[in-house]
Amino acid sequence: MTHNELVDACVDAAEALDRIDVARAFIASLSSRRLDWRGVLPAYAVCRQLPRHEYAPTQVFQAGPDASCFICGLPSPSKTKVSGRLLVGNLGRAYYLETSLTTLQQFASTEKPVPKDEDFGMLTETLNRLQNRNGAKLGELQKLIQGLFPSNKFEREDFLGALAIAGIFQLDAASYFDGWVTYDIRESVMPSHFYAKDSSHPLRHYKPDCGLNERAISFWFKDLHNSN
Numbered sequence: 001m002t003h004n005e006l007v008d009a010c011v012d013a014a015e016a017l018d019r020i021d022v023a024r025a026f027i028a029s030l031s032s033r034r035l036d037w038r039g040v041l042p043a044y045a046v047c048r049q050l051p052r053h054e055y056a057p058t059q060v061f062q063a064g065p066d067a068s069c070f071i072c073g074l075p076s077p078s079k080t081k082v083s084g085r086l087l088v089g090n091l092g093r094a095y096y097l098e099t100s101l102t103t104l105q106q107f108a109s110t111e112k113p114v115p116k117d118e119d120f121g122m123l124t125e126t127l128n129r130l131q132n133r134n135g136a137k138l139g140e141l142q143k144l145i146q147g148l149f150p151s152n153k154f155e156r157e158d159f160l161g162a163l164a165i166a167g168i169f170q171l172d173a174a175s176y177f178d179g180w181v182t183y184d185i186r187e188s189v190m191p192s193h194f195y196a197k198d199s200s201h202p203l204r205h206y207k208p209d210c211g212l213n214e215r216a217i218s219f220w221f222k223d224l225h226n227s228n
């Protein structure tokens, strides 16, 4: 797909979905460990904020004929291959549009999962644990939520990356919850701790004393338990 085709397709794919179905799939992924369901929320959280736009080259990275777009990071005029790969693992990198597009399109055509009571319990307990985390550092977060839902270390780190994309942490960094984060900002504004740079944006900007964003938690998860 060309730059414009892929951007438009992502915006269309997000517009075609219902936020409630997306959030429910994320919750239902907890007990079932369905990582394909878990990837839908971060993909949607990114694509719902993506503006339709024309390609414009990066202003902070190497320019050239194939330079990345400063808004979305896609190259132009060369085409991006949409290979049909779903966003499974590396959920914090949902801003790779080709993977998120496939994830949203595939989800649109499948039956929507319904979380069980157990799933809601797991989500509530996880958010409580993150709310009361006593200054846990970034590297300690996955350990903090260990045992709350079936998962290994990498899945928990991914889960945290997805929550960060959804805007659950109140961070100083630009957030996909409040709007679009340009490629130039995302890839050039880095935390001072070198180890945090291994995490994706915006989780890499996590601070032990940051709060949770109640607006974002309500937006995604409020009133889902008993609604049909």
Ligand SMILES: [Zn+2]
Residues within 6 Å of the ligand: 003, 007, 053, 054, 055, 056, 069, 070, 071, 072, 073, 074
């Ligand atoms: Zn672009």
